[in-house]
Amino acid sequence: MSKILNTPVSDEDLKDIRIGDVIYLNGHIVTCRDVAHRRLIEYGRELPVDIQGGAIFHAGPIVRKVEGEEKKFEMVSIGPTTSMRMEKFEKEFIEKTGVKVIVGKGGMGPNTEMGCRENKAIHCVFPAGCAVIAATEVEKIEGAYWQDLGMPETLWVCHVKEFGPLIVSIDAEGNNLFEQNKVLFNKRKDEALEELYTKVKFIK
Amino acid sequence: MEKTEALGLLTDRVAKFTAMIGKRLPDDVTAKLKELRDEESMPMAKMIYEAMERNQEQAVALNRPSCQDTGMIQMFVRVGSKFPYIDALAEVLKDAVAIATKEGPLRHNAVETFDEVNTGTNTGTKAPWLYWDILPDSDRLELDIYMAGGGCSLPGQGKTLMPGEGYEGVVKFVLDIMTSYGLNACPPLLVGIGIGTSIDSAAYMSKVALMRPVGSRNANPKAAQLEKDLISAIDSIGLGPQGLQGKKSVMGVHIENSARHPSVISVAVNVGCWAHRRGTIVFNSDLSYELITHKGVKL
Ligand code: SF4
Numbered sequence: 001m002s003k004i005l006n007t008p009v010s011d012e013d014l015k016d017i018r019i020g021d022v023i024y025l026n027g028h029i030v031t032c033r034d035v036a037h038r039r040l041i042e043y044g045r046e047l048p049v050d051i052q053g054g055a056i057f058h059a060g061p062i063v064r065k066v067e068g069e070e071k072k073f074e075m076v077s078i079g080p081t082t083s084m085r086m087e088k089f090e091k092e093f094i095e096k097t098g099v100k101v102i103v104g105k106g107g108m109g110p111n112t113e114m115g116c117r118e119n120k121a122i123h124c125v126f127p128a129g130c131a132v133i134a135a136t137e138v139e140k141i142e143g144a145y146w147q148d149l150g151m152p153e154t155l156w157v158c159h160v161k162e163f164g165p166l167i168v169s170i171d172a173e174g175n176n177l178f179e180q181n182k183v184l185f186n187k188r189k190d191e192a193l194e195e196l197y198t199k200v201k202f203i204k
Numbered sequence: 205m206e207k208t209e210a211l212g213l214l215t216d217r218v219a220k221f222t223a224m225i226g227k228r229l230p231d232d233v234t235a236k237l238k239e240l241r242d243e244e245s246m247p248m249a250k251m252i253y254e255a256m257e258r259n260q261e262q263a264v265a266l267n268r269p270s271c272q273d274t275g276m277i278q279m280f281v282r283v284g285s286k287f288p289y290i291d292a293l294a295e296v297l298k299d300a301v302a303i304a305t306k307e308g309p310l311r312h313n314a315v316e317t318f319d320e321v322n323t324g325t326n327t328g329t330k331a332p333w334l335y336w337d338i339l340p341d342s343d344r345l346e347l348d349i350y351m352a353g354g355g356c357s358l359p360g361q362g363k364t365l366m367p368g369e370g371y372e373g374v375v376k377f378v379l380d381i382m383t384s385y386g387l388n389a390c391p392p393l394l395v396g397i398g399i400g401t402s403i404d405s406a407a408y409m410s411k412v413a414l415m416r417p418v419g420s421r422n423a424n425p426k427a428a429q430l431e432k433d434l435i436s437a438i439d440s441i442g443l444g445p446q447g448l449q450g451k452k453s454v455m456g457v458h459i460e461n462s463a464r465h466p467s468v469i470s471v472a473v474n475v476g477c478w479a480h481r482r483g484t485i486v487f488n489s490d491l492s493y494e495l496i497t498h499k500g501v502k503l
Contacts, residue, residue, distance in 0.1 A: 022251065062272055062311055076309075077272040082355065082388060105355075106388040106447070127252050127446055128355065128390050129479040130259040131272040165251060167448060178387075181449060185383045185441050192437040193379055199433050200371035202426065 008053030009100035011120040017168055019177040024164035025055055025101065031156045032056040033081060035149050037089040040096060048145040049155055051099045058083050058104030060152030075138040079131035080105035091115035107169055107178025117174030124166035137163045211292055213491055218300035220503040222349055223308035225483040226269040229260060230497035232418040233480045236455045240392055249450030256478060271479045274310040275351030277301050277332040280415055284342030288489050301332045343489040348415045351481040359385035362403045362472030374399060374471045381473050382438050387447035390477035394418060394455045398472045400462035406472035409460035414476045418456045431457045
């Protein structure tokens with residue numbers, strides 16, 4: 001199933017979305033990673049931008065200033081970073097901000113699952129390494145907050161059109177695609193090893 | 205050519221080549237990804253392969269780094285003992301990386317350890333990281349340049365086993381990495397394995413293995429067979445692109461090996477991600493050059 005979500009996203013919008021679905025996003029997505037999470041959760045600071053019903057992107061982009069124009073920026077290259085680093089903060093982050101769509105790379109853990117289930121939110125994967133596609137789907141950078149954190153950690157407010165493909169890895173019921181895959185992969189690995197062992201008797 | 209002029213030219217060409225590697229995958233990797241896409245039957249995996257392909261086309265069209273993580277730069281230098289610029293080479297290579305960082309652009313990735321500051325140039329203490337080899341009686345320079353991304357460096361591990369654990373221990377070590385860290389290192393992976401006597405030699409060989417053309421085979425028939433067996437075994441796990449399931453898991457498995465002490469067997473693994481940005485360039489003494497990995501590209 002392929003579906004387009006518009007921000008602000010409602011609980012209702014997420015009701016029929018399941019892990020493994022592919023979605024695209026219209027509206028706004030804000031880059032938000034390690035230090036921004038830490039500031040909100042550990043230092044109790046408010047996020048400088050309202051993301052109630054919104055989307056965040058675990059990413060550290062390459063952004064270029066538009067020549068000759070004050071406070072205008074252009075997205076050069078943007079790709080997801082490992083979401084698991086935010087696992088520690090994400091449940092509380094979802095509760096506090098009301099964010100609905102979290103985009104990153106790789107899976108997240110039980111904390112995020114719980115946060116998604118209790119507050120109706122989803123985690124999605126953007127194919128990593130496809131940084132030019134992602135950049136060209138950013139139509140405009142509309143804001144830049146906490147620039148004191150440097151380019152990768154600044155909260156870049158991006159206006160996006162059909163941003164994706166986003167593969168749903170945790171749905172609003174808390175199902176977790178990567179965890180399910182892991183069980184399958186480990187089972188297959190054990191089978192593969194049994195067969196390999198018979199082929200590597202080089203030390204006799 | 206004047207010496208200073210020649211050094212400037214060499215620096216410029218290495219810089220341009222380095223910047224280019226961030227935008228275009230080598231021919232063998234591109235071909236392999238296409239093959240994997242064509243063989244893939246799972247719709248989501250196919251869609252991801254198509255996104256990858258589109259991304260690479262756009263990167264060239266827009267002249268931008270294809271992945272935002274342009275890595276730490278590592279180089280394998282094979283320099284002829286009679287290459288005229290051998291004495292200045294280390295400096296040339298460092299300068300070239302700083303220039304490529306500006307002009308690429310490359311992301312600023314070099315963080316000095318202990319001081320924990322980003323140098324902003326991708327150069328620093330022992331950065332770029334260089335491996336040296338001398339080509340006797342030659343006046344040429346062969347250079348492999350590799351962008352070691354964060355995600356694909358993370359699975360790197362090594363272990364020295366007791367011979368009682370045998371090659372069974374070796375293959376288990378490799379497969380365990382695939383389902384733990386390999387999963388998040390942007391598969392399909394190129395898996396480099398070093399097997400030898402001590403952890404440093406194994407680690408070195410595991411990176412050398414990643415410099416080989418995708419799909420090349422070890423000269424020892426038993427090692428070559430193990431490469432093939434490991435490809436089948438890891439593919440059977442079905443990691444797929446991005447670890448989201450698919451028919452295959454790897455672009456290839458390369459093993460490099462050396463003799464070992466009877467009491468130990470060391471194994472190390474390094475992986476390359478799907479965006480395996482490696483390039484080989486060969487310079488003649490007059491600084492004319494040939495691009496081995498990127499045919500037909502102009503610097
Ligand atoms: S693992 Fe490779 S493709 Fe993935 S984000 Fe890192 S450098 Fe890019």
